[in-house]
Amino acid sequence: MSIVTNDKKRRKNKIGIFVDSLMYVILLIQMLYVFAGNVLHEILGILMFVCLTAHICLKRKRIKAVFKKGAKKKLVVRISEIITILLLCCMFAMVFSSMGVSRTLFPWFHFMGNSDIHRYLATGILALSVIHGGLNVALRSRRKKAVFAVTAVCTVLSLILGLWAVPYMNRHFRQVDVDFEQAVSGEKASWSGRNPLVVYFTRVGNTDFDEDVDIVSGASLMLASGKKMGNTELLAEMLCDMIGCESKAITLTGEKYPSSYNDTIAVAGTELKEDARPDIQPVNISEYGTIILVYPIWWGTIPMPVATFLTDNDFTGKEVLLLATQGSSGFAKSTTDVKKLIPGASVKEGISIYCDDIPKAREEIRQWINQLDTAAHDPDRQ
Ligand SMILES: Cc1cc2nc3c(=O)[nH]c(=O)nc-3n(C[C@H](O)[C@H](O)[C@H](O)COP(=O)(O)O)c2cc1C
Structure with a gap:
């Protein structure tokens, strides 16, 4: 060679x-x-x-x-x-x-x-x-x-x-311990739209957590200034602070989800298969023109208690803005499913936030709200 x-x-x-x-x-x-x-x-x-x-x-x-x-x-x-x-x-x-x-x-x-x-x-x-x-x-x-x-x-x-x-x-x-005030408060967003209401669904409040639930290993949980809080609730609090509006939680009245994350996944999967409508406390939306719906993606769509909220209320003529939190699926099928459930409303997909990014998501959400406000005043973009 x-x-x-x-x-x-x-x-x-x-x-x-x-x-x-x-x-x-x-x-x-x-x-x-x-x-x-x-x-x-x-x-x-x-x-x-x-x-x-x-x-x-x-x-x-x-x-x-x-x-x-x-x-x-x-x-x-x-x-x-x-x-x-x-x-x-x-x-x-x-x-x-x-x-x-x-x-x-x-x-x-x-x-x-x-x-x-x-x-x-x-x-x-x-x-x-x-x-x-x-x-x-x-x-x-x-x-x-x-x-x-x-x-x-x-x-x-x-x-x-x-x-x-x-x-x-x-x-x-993973960052699970956040400073509530720092994460939630800050510069206000411009909002000149119709009377808004933030409605959210999260695991905390809808789960029978064990007394000693491990926040650190309990995916989708965090400690906001020492209080156990779900990702979606923190997003809802950010929205309320920047727009200056009220928020209402979707809360189960019947059996809650199990403490274990994996068991919750199994129960949620069965509910989706059966197209179940778990009972929830009534949420009155009649006084509001815009509903900002904040939810976690479950099995590629909305959790079934959110479906109950949508079917229980009259959304005719209302504007519904969607904000989702997820573990990588984006909005998945959720926007289509929401639109099917409330055909009388004008549903707009907003942003979906990856679960680990939530404590730092405030500015992204503020910019989304500001863009919506600008678009609402721009005749060419309506
Ligand atoms: C029952 C269940 C199903 C889930 N399914 C999905 C999914 O299909 N896609 C995804 O990206 N994330 C999925 N996740 C992750 C959640 O969307 C994510 O952790 C979210 O931030 C949880 O919000 P929460 O703490 O307010 O409940 C699922 C979580 C649970 C509990």
Whole structure:
């Protein structure tokens, strides 16, 4: 082989090792999402995609060999190939999942926007990458047993990181303790529309929380100046402060939701399937021209007690502005479902706020209200 070809091969190998090492480092930083923050997480996600493309280009001959039929292969080679195929499938799904949960770079993309699926995929990719790298090194190494042992330990550690350590860190380092006054009060919004009323639904007040409910690990709960509060209630308080209006909560009169978050998800799923209308305390909206409806997205739409509120009241001729909080789905089907339930009202989709961003959402909401007010006075935009 000529010196030039050898040099080229060596350079390609070096680039390959650099790209592979970079991918492992990025994967680890991505797992520490709670410290890195969303923007860096999304930018590194793009960099990961670039590295993956480079990796596939550099290893294209080996990847082609994986799909070659007929050739006699050792068991370890076969296993390595299966891992490569699984890894490629997970990476492919990860591209969609990453766009689905993205809030900064792809906020318009909602397909596969489930954060649990995203986390399981990330854990799978980390563990499969470790096995993939380990088997490839083992195939070329003389100390195969030692490489297999290190690979096995690193795979177990990856699974522990993804399935236990990451959720633990997310729970314990997420901001749940907010200064109520600081989050809620500030510059007023311009409002010259019809008499407004904020109506909201949240878990707090509609859940039989255990006395010692763990706010820190109880997703969707926070402590606002020491008081247990739901995300949606905090948004409602912000609106009331900036517009100077009243708010009313949608409150169940019958059985409340269970203390456990996962059990609530199950109960809410059954209610949605049955198109249930849980009983709620009457909310009188007759004196108001505009209802700002604030709700959490449940199973991709409004919680069923919100459906009860909409069917129980006469919305004819009223303006209804929607503000949702969610865990990555955006408004999902909720706007369409609200419109179906109150055909006589003029329903306008507003903004949906990601649950972790709520304590800092006041300015975004104020700008939305100001824009609505400007549009209402601009004859060309009406
Ligand atoms: C029963 C249930 C179902 C949920 N379904 C979704 C969903 O489909 N999509 C989503 O993005 N978030 C979903 N979430 C997350 C909530 O929308 C989010 O945590 C919201 O901020 C909770 O507001 P709250 O604290 O006022 O109840 C769900 C939460 C619960 C409790």
